[in-house]
Amino acid sequence: MGQGGHLLLKNKTPYRWKLTHKHSYQMKYWDNSFPSIIEPGSFAHVYIEWTEGTKNKKDDAGEIDYVMEGINASFQIQARAKNGFEINILFKNFHTNQIGNGETIRLGWSHNNSLVFMIAGSNGQFTSLGSRQNANKWMINLNDNKKLNEITIPGSHDTCTYDMSLVNYGYLLNLINIIPTVDPFSLLLKGAISLGGSLAVNRVVAFSQCQEMNLRKQLDRGLRFLDIRLKKEENHLQAYHGGIKIPMTFSQITQTCYEFLKLNSSETIIMSIQNEGDGNKPIGVLVKSEIDANKEKWYVDSSIPRLGNGTNKEDARGKLVLLRRYAQQADETKIGINISDIWPQNTQKENLVNSDNQLFSIQDEYQDYILNKLDHKFLNHVRPFLKETANTLFINFTSGIGTTGGFVFPKTLAKGDESFSTFKGTNQLLFNHLLDKMNGVYGIIPMDFPEYPNDSLIPLIISTNHF
Template sequence: MNKTLLLSLSMIFFSSSAISSPLDGEMVPGYDLPYLWDNYAGYTNQDWMRAIDGNKRLSEISIPGTHNSLSMHGGDIPATQTLDVADQLEMGIRYLDVRFKYRNNDLWAYHGPISQHQTFDSLLSKVSNFLARNPSETVLIRIQNEGGASDHEHQFFNRFNQVLEQYKHYNAIPKSNNPLLDDVRGKFVFIRDFNVFGSHIGIERSSLNIQDEYHLTTNWDLYKKWELVKQHFYSIDKNRLSLNYLSGSVGSFPYFVASGKSSPQSHAPQLWTGISTTNAKKYPDFPRRSCLGDLCSIYFSGTNQLTNKWIEEAKLPQHLGIVVMDFPGGRLVDNIIQSNGKSKVKSLIIYEHNDQQGKSLAVFNDMPYVGNEFNDIMSSWEMPSNWEVRFYEHENYQGDYYTRSSMKGNADMFNDKISSIRILKK
């Protein structure tokens, strides 16, 4: 039997348990989607942070967020959301990315030149009302001067402070760029991205680990964008806040980057790439359809769909950082929230890096060869409590071996040395 077949027979991927948990939200039938182009979310999870240990730092929590959170108007080019901020918060979103310009003596939401018909005051009113009803939560707000860093910068900052004074009881200004959850519960926290003239208003954006490559020249750059998203998930450090933007635009519509669809509707068909090939290495994560033997047509898949699929198949680390999305559906939001639960390990999982970080592989049966992608790179593992596993230095269970039965650990003396695995007990 060849190695590829052995590998496929030895792997099992898993998704969230059906058992109820404090992290669970409520899903309306028909809205179990990773991408949503509706003005009704079909999913609510108002207080999921009550299930999170308050001694955790924000960097240790997987948080769903939205990109250009107020941009609902102007057509397919500027629109990035269909849900109002109040609905986003009810859905479980806890990171908002907002952009304002100082115009007519106020701060008005814009996406580029397109007004979004909302003020900074209306935003803080919605956020504060939500926090008053849900004091277990916190909301991170990245705020930017959409007119440019120097556009009316003094008036921008002065109006910011005038409005903030009305909502100061709901505002936390942490001493650290990575506060404990308990220190900011019931509060909103700004992530600064405009000139505050030496003042301290919240978390400094420069302290964050950010992937925000938004420029796609054509639709065919979508796969490159997905690879950047994927790589960033593997690079996350639990001691530093991470922002991973799934969004993109310029040469593609925002809805297309999120969905890969032929039109923006939630259930629109996926767009064909125009490629039919027998080459399995061409866009390997995109779906194959209409196959004739090994000859298959490749269709686009959006960053929302791909991220959701990889979470459900346990191909990403359990900790996801802040995931920033256009048009998020309830299924993806729920999967991000659920990743904060206790690991529901159903098999051995081996990881590329120490402390169960980096790319991972779920193993259910003996593996005489771990595959080219994992040969000599395993650094840590986790397994169910009743399992016992033996790791071998060479293929076909040869060379030095190390037996482990603890639920998780680092490889230490056999770091980057493992080529085959036996399951001794399960």
């Protein structure tokens, strides 16, 4: 058998997609895999297989042309094998907010898995999404009246942990004397540090790192929820994960977001801010100082906003939305959507009502997962929260770790480890679950290593929205 996989085609336009041309050379499954019509508001999950193992396997090729009935717009799906198996999309006689007329995007290839391609919107205002593609402006075709609790929003857990460059053994030796002993993650760190030398460094990094994409790439790829953990250091705020210092300040984080929003004013970024220090070093004054210096770039009211068109104070477009996980002092002006007093610690709860009568359901069960039951995170926690409830903002973390019966690192849970298990990762289970979901409102989904599997999970999550 040759290499086989699927291509998910989602038609979220008002036009029928009609197959007008098909051709292949040495493809095992191609010509008859694609439907003749893909109706508006429907999808096709197409099986593709290359002829692998032949002398001329690099000549495998195929083309499928679809035209959007009623307008002079079409696209061609291409199979190419010259430089490795690859599925491409050529745009003909139309453009999207991401791709120009006549341009080709490369979705890549994923053996025994699925690639994703979607077009939404109407003539002159199309949005496209695809595997391995940026999604800078995916919110542009969402209705202005939609509130954030009516949108499916991909995000990152412990957003800034892609840079662990400060972690060395000398740093860890200093750290062991100051981290608390009551916090489970701190206890885990102390156990790792006791290994000594490079073993200690590698173990701490494995437990602490939750991302590989840097902040700007996360935003470019389509993530719109950021999980920011800060500690007060002298007169500034520093990014941390537990006791691990990350080489980014709050000002650097916000500057990256401002620059992104300046270029992509159709978008909004929900920023969850948490005090990763203790109560003796509150962060509220310094957070507010940053916001006050850039008031037009923030939404800091207490209610869940609508997207709007970006011209009004109550609109979220073009702004950062403060989701406040840190407690404010009695003399501070209250700002942001307050979830500091309702956040469930290592558990999940539905129908939580905050101090401003806003409704939330939050799943953040981050430990303790064990090696022979790695699917429990998705089956017992993530999947039950993939549901719609009116007027409720769902926040559904896919992340987690484990220390019982063997170490479960964030990456192990997110993407699996084929060296010792058939478990493909929580991200893959989420991907599989959403493959046949045309539309849905699943809330905020913060993830570890969301580029897995095959840079297709983020566009798939986005594609479930009602465009």
